[in-house]
Amino acid sequence: MDKASMIQKVKSCIPPLDGNSHKGQAGRIGIIGGSLEYTGAPYFAGISALKVGADLVHVFCTSSAATVIKSYSPELIVHPLLDQPNAVNDISPWLDRLHAIVIGPGLGRQNKTFEVVSELIKTIKSKSIPLVIDADGLFLITQNLDIIRNFNSPVILTPNKIEFERLCEKVKGYSELNKLGENIIVFKKGQTDEIFCASNVAQWKLNEGGSGRRCGGQGDILSGSIATFLHWMTSKEDKLNMSPDDKSIASSMSCYAASILVRKCNEKAFRIYGRSMVAGDMIEFIHEAFQELYGE
Known part of the structure; x- marks a missing residue:
């Protein structure tokens, strides 16, 4: 599809601001991540999901990260459960409330954390919740791809160049990603964003917008944005004219919607801040970029 057609399909799935919905319908998003060393990443993912249009965001992090993440924004609901003795049992009941989940921002690579997250992914699979996996979440599943086998609900992997190379090495070549x-x-991120999947119809490339500035946090903004769009797309799959054989269309369109949005935010922020631009500067432009692309 051309850009105009893709944008139109995205717009058809965005919930209208007509006053007829209640809190939560536009998206309850979960972020599993946040550790002693990395507190910014889950914040960027969570606040971006909200700024794109989700109603509520729950962050499940380690106890050492919780107070710091809370201090960044009162908008995020923060659960310091990831390193608790009964973490899986404590977090699992919350999953039923969520429309989409992002695993990875600021997760860290502690073995105990990976054990908990591996069990949570099994629970997410059993509940058929759409899933976005980024950052250290990708490091975890690249070690054991069986964790994500046979999902009935959408799973979106969002590797950067190095993470993509690791993944390709694991599966014995990029052609095997399908x-x-x-x-x-x-969803391979880079100078050109690109989709790899089993459906030819769902594949696309995008190198529009953006800038040469590669500050940390942009991938977190992207993953949070994808999660909100993913809920909207999967809720209104009938608007996408999907055939039963093209199960990747909703996921692919979610990635496209978020990709072009974040690239536009990057471009706008770079015009003002240039080399000094940081990820937080991009968040300021989510509303403006969203309006230009999709209207209210």
Whole structure:
């Protein structure tokens, strides 16, 4: 599809601001991540999901990260449960409330954390919740791809260049990425964003907008944005004219919607801040970029 067609399909899935919905319908998003060393990443992912249009965001992090993340914004609901003795049992009941989940921002690579997250992914799978996996979440699943096998709900992997190379090495070549599963897509981030999946119809490339500035946090903004769009797309799949064989369309369109939005935010922020631009500067432009692309 051309850009105009893709934008129109995205717009058809965005919930209208007509006063007829209640709190939560536009998206309850979960972020699993946040550790002693990394507190900014889950904040960027969570606040971006809200700024794009989700109603509520829950962050499940370690106890050492919780107070810091809370201090960044009162908008985020923060649960310091990830390193508790009964973490899986404590977090699992919350999952039923969520429309989409992002795993990875600021997660860290502690073995105990990975054990908890691996069990949570099994629970997410059983509940058929759409899933976005980024950052250290990708490091975890690249070690054991069986964790994401046979998902009935969408799974979006969002590797950067290095993470993509690791993933390709694991599966013995990028051509094998299409065989990860019919509900799994790989969204490769870079100078050109690109989709790899089993469906030819769902594949696209995008190098529009953006800038040469590569400050940390942009991938977190992207993953949070994808999660909100993913809820909207999967809620209104009938608007996408999907055939039963194209199960990746909703995921692919979510990635496209977020990709072009974040690239426009980057471009706008760079015009003002240039080399001094940081990820927080991009968040200021989410509303403006959203309006230009999709209207209210």
